[in-house]
Amino acid sequence: MIFNELTYYFFFLGPCVVVFHLLALVRSVDLLRARSYALSTFGTLFFAYYGYSHFGGWRGSAGVALFAWELFTSQLYRPRSRWCLFGIVQAVLILVAFKYLGFFASSWNGVAGHGALRIQDVPHLALPLGISFFTFEFIHFAADVYLGRIERRPHGTYAAFIFFFPTMIAGPIKRYGEFEPELERARFDGALFAQGITRILAGLAKKQVLADTFSLWSDKLNTEALYSAAPISVAGWILAYGMKIYLDFSGYSDIAIGSGYLFGIHIPENFDWPYASKSITEFWRRWHISLGRWIFDYVYVPLGGSRGGQVRTALNLLAAFALSGLWHGAAFNFLAWGVWHGAMMTAHRFWRGWHGRPSGLVWSAASLLLTFVGVNIGWAFFCMDLPRAWFALARVAQVLA
Amino acid sequence: MSWTRLAEWLEFVGGSRPLPSCLNDRQIAFARAVWWILLFLVSWAFAGRGTKFIYVDF
Numbered sequence: 001m002i003f004n005e006l007t008y009y010f011f012f013l014g015p016c017v018v019v020f021h022l023l024a025l026v027r028s029v030d031l032l033r034a035r036s037y038a039l040s041t042f043g044t045l046f047f048a049y050y051g052y053s054h055f056g057g058w059r060g061s062a063g064v065a066l067f068a069w070e071l072f073t074s075q076l077y078r079p080r081s082r083w084c085l086f087g088i089v090q091a092v093l094i095l096v097a098f099k100y101l102g103f104f105a106s107s108w109n110g111v112a113g114h115g116a117l118r119i120q121d122v123p124h125l126a127l128p129l130g131i132s133f134f135t136f137e138f139i140h141f142a143a144d145v146y147l148g149r150i151e152r153r154p155h156g157t158y159a160a161f162i163f164f165f166p167t168m169i170a171g172p173i174k175r176y177g178e179f180e181p182e183l184e185r186a187r188f189d190g191a192l193f194a195q196g197i198t199r200i201l202a203g204l205a206k207k208q209v210l211a212d213t214f215s216l217w218s219d220k221l222n223t224e225a226l227y228s229a230a231p232i233s234v235a236g237w238i239l240a241y242g243m244k245i246y247l248d249f250s251g252y253s254d255i256a257i258g259s260g261y262l263f264g265i266h267i268p269e270n271f272d273w274p275y276a277s278k279s280i281t282e283f284w285r286r287w288h289i290s291l292g293r294w295i296f297d298y299v300y301v302p303l304g305g306s307r308g309g310q311v312r313t314a315l316n317l318l319a320a321f322a323l324s325g326l327w328h329g330a331a332f333n334f335l336a337w338g339v340w341h342g343a344m345m346t347a348h349r350f351w352r353g354w355h356g357r358p359s360g361l362v363w364s365a366a367s368l369l370l371t372f373v374g375v376n377i378g379w380a381f382f383c384m385d386l387p388r389a390w391f392a393l394a395r396v397a398q399v400l401a
Numbered sequence: 402m403s404w405t406r407l408a409e410w411l412e413f414v415g416g417s418r419p420l421p422s423c424l425n426d427r428q429i430a431f432a433r434a435v436w437w438i439l440l441f442l443v444s445w446a447f448a449g450r451g452t453k454f455i456y457v458d459f
Contacts, residue, residue, distance in 0.1 A: 003454060170456035191419060194433060199416030201440035207454065208447040215452060245455055252454045258416060269417075273408060 002050055002169055003255045004207060011049070012165060016042040017262045021188045032184055036156030039183075043163025047129060050169075055129045063128030066094060070138050071159055077141075079148040087142030095135045098125050103330030130169040132327055136294055137162060141176050143298060150177045157183060166259035170252055172270045172290035179265070186264035196261025203254030206247045214244035221384055221392060231398040238392065241383045242376045246274065249288070268293075278367035280344040280374060281352075295324050313349065318342035328382070333389060337381040344374050 002008055016038065023034045044064055051060030073090065076083035105122040112118045141158065144150045161179050162168075218241035220226065226234065253270035260267040268290045277283035284292045300320040306313040318339060325338015380389045412418035414436065420429055 004448070170454065195416050195419055197416075197437060198414075198433065198440075201437055201444065202415040204444040205440050208444045208450070212447065212450050212452050215450075248455045252456060254415065254417070261416075276404070276408075 002054070003252060004204060007049075012042055012046050013259055013262065016165075020186075020263055024187065033156050035183065035186070036160035039165075040156065040159040040163040043160075043165045043168060046165040047163075047168060051129050055126060059126045060129060063131075066128060067134070067162055070162065074141065074145075074158055077145040079145060081146065084142045084146035088139050088146075091135045091138040091142065094138075095131060098127055098131055100326075100330045101125065133171045133173060134162060134168060136173050136291075136298075137176075139298060140173070140294065144175075144177065150180075164260075164265075166256045167267060170249075170256075172253055172256060172268045173294050174268060174290070178268065182265045189264050192261045192264060196258040199254045199258030199261065203251040203258060206251030206254065211244050211247035211251060214240045214247065218244050218383065221380075222388070226388065226392060226395075229395070231395050234392050235396045235399060238376055238380050238383075238396065242275075242379045245379065245382070246271070275372060275375075276368070277371050278364060279352075280341065280348050280371055283371055283375060284341075284345070291324065291327075295320050299323055310350070310353075314346040317345045317349070321345065331385070333381050333384060333386050336386060336389070337378050340378045340381060344378075 019038050019042075020035055023029060023038060024031060026034070044067070047064050047067070048061040051063050052058065054060065055063075070087075070091075073083065073087055077087060078084070102122055102124050105119045109118050109122065141150070141161075157180050158176065160183055161174065161176050164174070164179070167174055217237050220229070221234075221237050221241065226237075229237075250271040257267045257269065270289050272286040272289065274283055274287035277286055300316055303316040303319060304312055305316060308316075319342075321338045321342030322335060323338065325334045325336070325341070328334045328337070377393065380392050384392060409418065413420060424432070
């Protein structure tokens, strides 16, 4: 929902764009500050409205308090300051408390059985809208201030950054160092504005026409039909899910990026023809690019990256992708999806070390096909619980047998 | 048409890439108007299935 609701365009995007550009006509205001406050105000209303209507009523709206608290504590951030570390820890704790506490408690109960160690009341908190995305932006800001990569700016610009509502719910995950100059330079540009409208409409069509049509097939994976379907049908449904998730999420990103164009602001791209990748490494440079960059910069590199030899690199890759999997959802199937991608990345890294980068048409075609198959095997874990995913993959394997 | 050309063309019509400067303003305005109406109508025709964007739940 949200981007395919009229309220988004008539109550939030349209009015905010008008106010944002009209402010440029008022000579007596500090434009950057005024625009930052306008974006923060609309962002607050946006979060409160959709939090209330879609995510748990007043408890959903109360998620705005997390942003207010972040704004308060971020005032204390300085390079090499402990407050930055505090900011990182608090963002992680917010994410864990809301998203993973129930999962950890249920998993613990699975191990503890019916003994005395069992947790009786498994907590289930209402998940604030966009929590996985905004906490990653909070962590990025605290980490980059700590490392001295970004200068502390007036209060309003960071508020505009976290309350920029086109990206609040599901990204693309922005970087403050890129967003702030965009906000400062933003002006009405007719060509970019028109391109933004095209991008929004194209994103909507991708979702409503194409992604939702692929759903008609892929949704069967989570019904009883899976257990009586022919192997070729199951393979087709998994491929349909691969197309659906691409068209759905890239459509979503198109609308977010197109909305940014209406303000005259460029938001990072999220997709670059991922299914045309000839290796899994290339796939991750083209799929959910803003998340890939985040995981690389704030998980993989701090873990040591590729600096500690082959085994350490493999472990770092597996850890980074396992975390990326769990970030998508608090369930074992997402963990399996992340580990599967980590394993493919590791295998590709070793392969490249031994064989270099072979060229030629046959190699290109084989690489393209192998990457596509590997990614689609991953989607089976992504869209079904583990027993179902194993069953579906085993059924597909019967085609080969 | 090569793959690269096809990808470029799809990026033009999808709004990911600015339009080429070889077209004049009147042609661009007309093409855009037709394309926007078409995209709007096709999205409207398929609306009402009430599905969420997948990543909204993450």
